[in-house]
Amino acid sequence: MHKKLIVFSEQKPVKVTIRNYTAEDFDAMIAIQQQSFPPPFPSELWWNKEQLHEHVTRFPEGALCAEADGKLIGSMTGLRVGDDQLGDTHSWSQITDDGYIRNHDPNGDSLYVVDICVVPEFRKAGIGKWLMLSMYEVVVHLRLKRLLGGGRMPGYHRYAHEATAEQYLNHVITGLWKDPVITFLLRCGRMPVGVVKNYLEDDESHNYAALMEWRNPFIKNGEEE
Template sequence: MYIKEQYLYMKNQNVKAVVRNYEQKDFAELLSIQKDSFPPPFPPELLWNEKQLLNHITLFPDGALCVEIDGVIAGSITSLLVNYDQELPKHTWEEITSNGYITNHDKYGNTLYVVDICIRPSHRKLNLGKLLMQSLYETVIHLNLQRVLGGGRMPGFSKHSHGLTPEEYADKVISGKLYDPVISFLLRCGRNPLMLIPNYIEDEESSNYALLMEWRNPFL
């Protein structure tokens, strides 16, 4: 079981954030947050359903975390364990997460793979995404795993695709010359880029690309 309390600053006052494992009683709020966090053109079929959420808390509750502000769920992060082979790095989101159902969760895996992270738009100035990502890093250390790994969407690419290749866009974001809502956030969370993956997920804004990024356990 995971629980962490931390004070954050919002609107000239400190507010308490609580990170904990999400449960079945939270499903309605989690589904609502998904809809608010990923509006069109994000494919609606990629939003969570109750069967997926039930699998998350049944197959790997350690990887199913949410954050509350004043008793209201403001965001969540979900992960599974995989045995990642660096010699075969390319994959799709659907393949490595069993289309979000995590039925391929490997309790002996060496890598914590991020399935999804979403934050209520009304709470995004609180850096809750970073707080949840740090909670996964703590889980990696607790479980003695090698890394956190995941593919980052590149939603900002749609504004630059007429003049830049996906590789050029990623390089400019990594160097800080361009800002991307997802990749720039992951860099600030301590994730390091590994490689671009084409056809990673159906995502018009990213031209279906994702940047594979990792955080390595510093104690291994």
């Protein structure tokens, strides 16, 4: 993938390129994580070069980055999985192989989101949404049935005393409550599939995540229209 667009950062137009990242981008990819998740976030949870090597080797189509003025400002990574890998429930660690994606199935018909990240400076410029839309294009290009992934529910801790995770998600969907992650995913066209417990260690979400998908509009019941 390689496309150019213009976004507005602080009301100023900025030329941005969305493309596949390569081995030459590894240091910049790690720098994105450092800027986005500064201490006290554990540095061992940032991408490492071994993980990034697996991404660009096993599924380069699912390794996307956003670049402005020669600097990487965001990234999104995915892998292909089959229904047998998803099962009734799964954790982020299980479905992404702890971010190494060695379980990538070249024949899997779902593109599963491993990570999406944007540096703070550009978070209000729509980069995250453009990365998501670009990954939808990958789904269509590869003729997959859907994009799938678990979204954190960081607002849930404020309501956990009065609502189950499922009720919280429903209230966000109906507009009663807002959640910074789930609301963003809804604005990107993702639809809820269900709630997964023990998805990842996340105090704000009480370890829950909302499983959300975007279905390929050109495929119906597993067949191309």
